[in-house]
Amino acid sequence: MNGATKFMLCVLAVPVAIVAVPIAAMWHNHVFDEDYSYTARRDVHFIVDTPEVQRLLSEEGAKWIQRPERHTRRHIEFLNAMARVSTEMVPEGSHARALKTSPSPCGQAPYSDTYAEFMVTTGPLKGHKGWACMSGDFAPALIAP
Numbered sequence: 001m002n003g004a005t006k007f008m009l010c011v012l013a014v015p016v017a018i019v020a021v022p023i024a025a026m027w028h029n030h031v032f033d034e035d036y037s038y039t040a041r042r043d044v045h046f047i048v049d050t051p052e053v054q055r056l057l058s059e060e061g062a063k064w065i066q067r068p069e070r071h072t073r074r075h076i077e078f079l080n081a082m083a084r085v086s087t088e089m090v091p092e093g094s095h096a097r098a099l100k101t102s103p104s105p106c107g108q109a110p111y112s113d114t115y116a117e118f119m120v121t122t123g124p125l126k127g128h129k130g131w132a133c134m135s136g137d138f139a140p141a142l143i144a145p
Contacts, residue, residue, distance in 0.1 A: 038118065038138040040094045045087040046130035049117065053085055053131060057115060061103035076108065088130065095122040096138055099129065106133035 047053055060078045090096075096118040105112045116134040120126055132138055 038096045038098055038140060040090050040092050041137060041139050042092050044090040044132050044137040046090045046132055047082065048086040048088060048130055056081055057102045057104050064103050064105060079108065090120055090125055091123060094120055094125065096120050101134065106136065
């Protein structure tokens, strides 16, 4: 192998390394694994999925789809009802997979984040399912703190 060939191989190796090293780091940190796609931003009160929770989310979601501008006062009643249902604590830093979303907002402001059903994929609650605020409680793993 002559000097020019070695030089060209070195020149080509640099861009490959620039691309490969970050991809390897992301792979190591489970960025491409959907079981690690969301991270609990803090200790999260996971709303246990029950028929009552399903009913509340279904009714509230239907109201927000139809006429959200006329629904703010009743939305506070919905949030209060959701605050009274059973929860379990998911520790900060736990990873989860989003299973489905609801059109029901989880904040007091109109058009805030919505509820989503998550399944915990790491830690002591691995396999548990429940509802939480889509990006208030759980954030996409790439932007979690």
